[in-house]
Amino acid sequence: MSLCLPTYVVIDASSSMKPHEAVLNATLSRLHYNLATNPRVSEFARVSVVAFSTDVHVVIPMSDMEQVPTMPEVICGGRTEYGKTFERLRQCIEQDVSTLRAQHYSVLRPTIFFLTDGGPTDALWQNSFRALVDRSWPRHPHVIAYGFGDAQRTVLERVATKALFIADGSDTESALSGAISGLLNSLIASSKTGQMQIATDVKGFEYVQVAQEYVD
Structure with a gap:
């Protein structure tokens, strides 16, 4: 059986990200390109991209990124729910893990990369x-959080179960690029x-060790 890491890239697309929408989409396109052109990674990591604001949008369902022709555009606006x-x-995890197992993958614990610029x-x-x-x-995921802009460290310390990265004062667009590079x-x-x-x-971020409660 091939190993598979279900990976969720979860992006804050609330109104505070609206001024950075073009850079966000360019950064996501770069992520897609790098995953799609690295066969070892695209085979190992099945990736879903989720954008959240007032509502939650699954931009790309769990996929082999080699099979995804382009990254759909994310539109920013709304609250940070x-x-x-x-x-x-x-x-999504409940459904995706079952689907991957049905495809005869040996499925590792799902991992969420959570990127936000606000509370x-x-x-x-x-x-x-x-x-x-x-x-x-049994399918509870690891959560790796990246906070920038007005993200609240005290909140993200409760969200991150595996690792936490807090922007060290870099502007939002540089931090977003750094977070995606770290994820990749x-x-x-x-x-x-x-x-x-x-x-x-991770360039532009302080690495914070998280509380041990959830760490395997």
Whole structure:
């Protein structure tokens, strides 16, 4: 059986990202190109791209990026709804892991790369998050968080279960590019070892070790 890492790239597309929309889409296109042209990574990491604001949009469902011709455009606007996002991710993971197993993959623990430039606008998001990372659910994912702009470190310390990166003052567009590069380097390293590896040296970010509660 081939190993497979279900990977979710979860991007904040709320109104605060609107001024950076063109750079966001260019950065996502670069991610797509790098994944699609690296056969080892695209075979190992099945990737889904999710954009969230007031609503949650699965921009690309779980895919071999070699088979995805282009990255659809993300439109920014709306609130920063964490709760709906975590609910939708749990649904996606449940479905995607079953699909990958049916395709005879040996499925590693799903990994979420969570990129945000702001704090949650919904008060009860932690209920949905607890359900997502509940260790009694066999498919609970790792969460690697990248915060920039007005993202709240204290909030992201509760979201990140595997690693946390906080922008060190770089502008939003540079930080966004750095986060995607860090994500890509993590997937490249993981594809070489066959297990989740985190690239901790990310340009423009401070690496923060997270609380040990969720770490395997």
